[in-house]
Amino acid sequence: MKLTKMKTTIIAAAVIAGSLAGAATAFAADSQFIGSLVYRTGPYAPGGIPWADGFADYINLLNERDGGINGVRLDLEECDTAYNTDKGVECYERLKNNGATGMPAVMPLSTGITYALLDRVVADKIPLITSGYGRADAADGRIFPYVFVPPATYWGGADIAINYIATQEGGYGKLKGKKIALVYHDSAYGKEPINTLQALADQHGFKLSKFPVPHPGLEQKATWLKIGRQLRPDYVLMWGWGVMNATAIKEAAAVGFPREKFIGVWWSGNDADMIPAGKAAVGYKSLQFNGVGSDFGVHKQIKKELYDKGKGSAKSAGNTGEVAYNRGLQSALILTEALRAAMNQYGNKPVTGEQVAWALDRLSITEERLKEIGADGLFDPIELSCVDHLGKGRAKVTQWDGKQWETISDWIEPNSEMLRAMYEASAAQYAKEKGIMPRPCG
Amino acid sequence: MRIERDVIYIFIATLFLMVAIPWAAGQLSEDIFFEWPFFFEVAIGGLLAGVMYSLVALGFVLIFKASGVFNFAQGAMVLFSALTLVGLNELGLPMWLAVIVTLIVMLVLAIVIERVVLRPLVNQEHIILFMATIGITYFLDGFGQTLWGSEVKILDLGIPSEPGFYFGGAILINDFDLVAALIAGVLVVSLALFFQYTRIGRALRAVADDHQAALSVGIPLKHIWVIVWAVAGIVALVAGIMWGSKLGVQFSLALIALKALPVLILGGFTSVPGAIIGGLIIGAGEKLAEVFIAPLIGGGIEDWFAYMLALAFLVFRPQGLFGEKIIERV
Numbered sequence: 141m142k143l144t145k146m147k148t149t150i151i152a153a154a155v156i157a158g159s160l161a162g163a164a165t166a167f168a169a170d171s172q173f174i175g176s177l178v179y180r181t182g183p184y185a186p187g188g189i190p191w192a193d194g195f196a197d198y199i200n201l202l203n204e205r206d207g208g209i210n211g212v213r214l215d216l217e218e219c220d221t222a223y224n225t226d227k228g229v230e231c232y233e234r235l236k237n238n239g240a241t242g243m244p245a246v247m248p249l250s251t252g253i254t255y256a257l258l259d260r261v262v263a264d265k266i267p268l269i270t271s272g273y274g275r276a277d278a279a280d281g282r283i284f285p286y287v288f289v290p291p292a293t294y295w296g297g298a299d300i301a302i303n304y305i306a307t308q309e310g311g312y313g314k315l316k317g318k319k320i321a322l323v324y325h326d327s328a329y330g331k332e333p334i335n336t337l338q339a340l341a342d343q344h345g346f347k348l349s350k351f352p353v354p355h356p357g358l359e360q361k362a363t364w365l366k367i368g369r370q371l372r373p374d375y376v377l378m379w380g381w382g383v384m385n386a387t388a389i390k391e392a393a394a395v396g397f398p399r400e401k402f403i404g405v406w407w408s409g410n411d412a413d414m415i416p417a418g419k420a421a422v423g424y425k426s427l428q429f430n431g432v433g434s435d436f437g438v439h440k441q442i443k444k445e446l447y448d449k450g451k452g453s454a455k456s457a458g459n460t461g462e463v464a465y466n467r468g469l470q471s472a473l474i475l476t477e478a479l480r481a482a483m484n485q486y487g488n489k490p491v492t493g494e495q496v497a498w499a500l501d502r503l504s505i506t507e508e509r510l511k512e513i514g515a516d517g518l519f520d521p522i523e524l525s526c527v528d529h530l531g532k533g534r535a536k537v538t539q540w541d542g543k544q545w546e547t548i549s550d551w552i553e554p555n556s557e558m559l560r561a562m563y564e565a566s567a568a569q570y571a572k573e574k575g576i577m578p579r580p581c582g
Numbered sequence: 583m584r585i586e587r588d589v590i591y592i593f594i595a596t597l598f599l600m601v602a603i604p605w606a607a608g609q610l611s612e613d614i615f616f617e618w619p620f621f622f623e624v625a626i627g628g629l630l631a632g633v634m635y636s637l638v639a640l641g642f643v644l645i646f647k648a649s650g651v652f653n654f655a656q657g658a659m660v661l662f663s664a665l666t667l668v669g670l671n672e673l674g675l676p677m678w679l680a681v682i683v684t685l686i687v688m689l690v691l692a693i694v695i696e697r698v699v700l701r702p703l704v705n706q707e708h709i710i711l712f713m714a715t716i717g718i719t720y721f722l723d724g725f726g727q728t729l730w731g732s733e734v735k736i737l738d739l740g741i742p743s744e745p746g747f748y749f750g751g752a753i754l755i756n757d758f759d760l761v762a763a764l765i766a767g768v769l770v771v772s773l774a775l776f777f778q779y780t781r782i783g784r785a786l787r788a789v790a791d792d793h794q795a796a797l798s799v800g801i802p803l804k805h806i807w808v809i810v811w812a813v814a815g816i817v818a819l820v821a822g823i824m825w826g827s828k829l830g831v832q833f834s835l836a837l838i839a840l841k842a843l844p845v846l847i848l849g850g851f852t853s854v855p856g857a858i859i860g861g862l863i864i865g866a867g868e869k870l871a872e873v874f875i876a877p878l879i880g881g882g883i884e885d886w887f888a889y890m891l892a893l894a895f896l897v898f899r900p901q902g903l904f905g906e907k908i909i910e911r912v
Binding site: 180181182183184185186189326350351352353354356358359361362363365366369370382383386387390393394395396412415416417418419420 | 615620623624627628631724727732733734736738743744745754756758759825828829830831832833834836837838841868869870872873876877880881882884885886
């Protein structure tokens with residue numbers, strides 16, 4: 141009897157141990173694990189859902205059409221952060237060791253989570269890719285070997301916005317005496333462009349007025365009465381987020397401020413922000429670091445391989461041209477091109493974070509490569525190096541016509557000379573605070 | 583309703599300060615632009631916004647009056663009702679039918695909350711009931727999104743949002759704000775009359791005063807709770823429609839509860855007129871402060887100033903402007 145009990149215990153223990161071991165290796169050893177931090181729930185879900193769909197669709201396209209990358213299938217696992225920093229860190233910790241080689245890179249899709257992961261990714265040797273958010277000074281790859289910021293930074297965005305206004309006014313010389321207001325989310329993110337804009341104001345002689353909007357920005361009447369009835373600026377720039385964007389646009393309409401002179405950064409330019417603003421949003425402009433619409437080869441392939449077979453992530457193929465969707469596509473493209481380069485170097489098998497960091501340090505997504513992918517015109521080519529973790533940092537200006545975004549400018553290049561000096565100064569300060577020795581980039 | 587003398591004094595002092603401080607700031611600082619038409623524009627804009635805050639605050643007051651419970655879930659109810667309305671509309675129901683079905687859904691929700699959450703907790707400490715409403719909040723937030731999705735939805739009432747100029751073009755008032763304030767005002771007055779002059783209203787006030795005494799004279803407590811949660815559901819739907827047509831129906835709607843809290847602190851948790859006057863004072867106060875004080879200290883003070891203003895009132899009226907004075911003999 142005793143023996144039988146012991147037998148049962150041993151068998152039960154073996155079964156539990158076996159199932160635990162099975163759980164740990166749920167991902168096929170010969171496939172590449174990809175962890176995706178998304179927010180399909182929470183207050184910012186309207187902007188997070190299309191991004192997550194775009195990211196997932198591109199990964200699934202590679203699996204369906206090509207069998208993955210270089211014959212290595214991709215295993216995608218999402219973790220919902222609800223745009224919450226502590227959940228984001230939890231997701232990172234949960235996903236980082238999954239798959240045969242762990243998570244090859246992390247795209248946190250949140251400036252807050254980015255800051256929380258800065259030290260962890262160095263310890264874990266997992267590249268942190270922050271496309272259009274996070275620390276602008278991480279463009280200096282000598283101080284931030286594991287952080288990559290293509291295709292654009294907030295500082296670059298601020299410079300591009302002023303560049304565009306100067307073009308509208310007939311040159312930088314015409315900016316003298318102009319009044320430009322900045323309406324910004326009163327957070328670290330919203331304050332990012334202030335130093336750049338102030339430097340440009342000093343340089344070109346325009347007056348910068350700042351209007352912080354406390355989170356979440358549901359009520360902005362007083363702010364807009366000050367702007368529209370008192371200051372009456374020539375242009376308004378916006379660094380907004382979530383519901384703040386639509387509210388600002390509606391209040392701008394309520395005080396009669398012309399939407400054509402109201403320009404938002406890319407996070408103030410989601411389709412989901414324009415829809416609730418309705419007619420008030422017609423004419424409003426936004427910077428975008430990606431093209432708009434779904435009239436590109438890559439969208440056609442996604443429709444054919446996924447949506448026509450009922451395998452698409454978004455509600456329908458009609459949703460695949462949203463700005464945030466295209467941003468998700470772009471993030472997936474950057475990651476998978478880095479994976480491809482790493483596999484080309486280290487063999488066609490799952491690669492580690494360290495190997496992907498090596499690939500990102502020399503990432504080259506050329507115009508020709510974009511043409512092959514069917515994304516020429518949709519994305520700007522990206523060339524990174526050990527020193528430069530940003531690339532050209534260009535963006536376009538788009539305008540909302542009531543139904544969709546129309547591109548109204550070519551790629552605008554920021555003043556790289558001025559910005560590079562600012563990135564390096566800020567990164568050097570960070571290195572001093574953290575005791576980081578810049579790595580050599582021969 | 584008899585208004586106490588100190589309330590009148592506080593009210594007059596508030597009005598005086600609301601005019602005097604912006605005027606003085608305009609005289610003393612070059613950064614402050616003060617002109618009387620602009621002052622009135624800001625004040626009127628604030629009052630109209632305040633009516634919208636009152637609308638949300640009302641839902642809290644109703645449930646607090648009937649059960650002494652601070653219903654943390656009121657913001658979530660606003661979101662849930664608006665999501666249901668727009669969701670049903672998107673499914674093909676005409677708007678009038680969607681409104682009726684949503685009202686039924688809110689009634690069913692009230693019954694379920696009474697049966698599942700409140701009834702088992704009768705005679706428990708109020709803090710336990712409060713914690714239960716936190717649970718309801720998370721449930722409604724998640725359930726609403728699971729049911730109807732997290733994408734932003736449009737709720738267009740067709741009210742123009744372009745600027746309207748009044749008083750010979752001197753003062754700008756947004757038409758949307760005017761209409762919204764009018765609708766909210768009608769609802770607020772109807773509810774005030776309902777509580778003052780109907781049998782249910784009186785029963786509700788009796789329950790609010792003393793559960794056991796109300797039960798002993800034959801007032802059915804559970805029915806009153808269902809009614810009050812259902813009325814709070816209707817108020818949530820109206821708030822959801824008005825705020826949803828302004829901001830789009832999205833998760834952020836649940837956050838408007840934050841705008842109602844200072845109104846409640848100032849007006850008192852048990853008074854419908856308190857919610858109205860509180861909303862007006864908070865609305866006008868925060869806008870005037872943002873325009874005429876904020877430039878001196880860097881801006882962006884609107885949200886926390888509302889709470890500071892409410893707390894300042896508590897110094898003089900700890901029970902809120904119209905709240906019931908609680909005297910406990912020990």
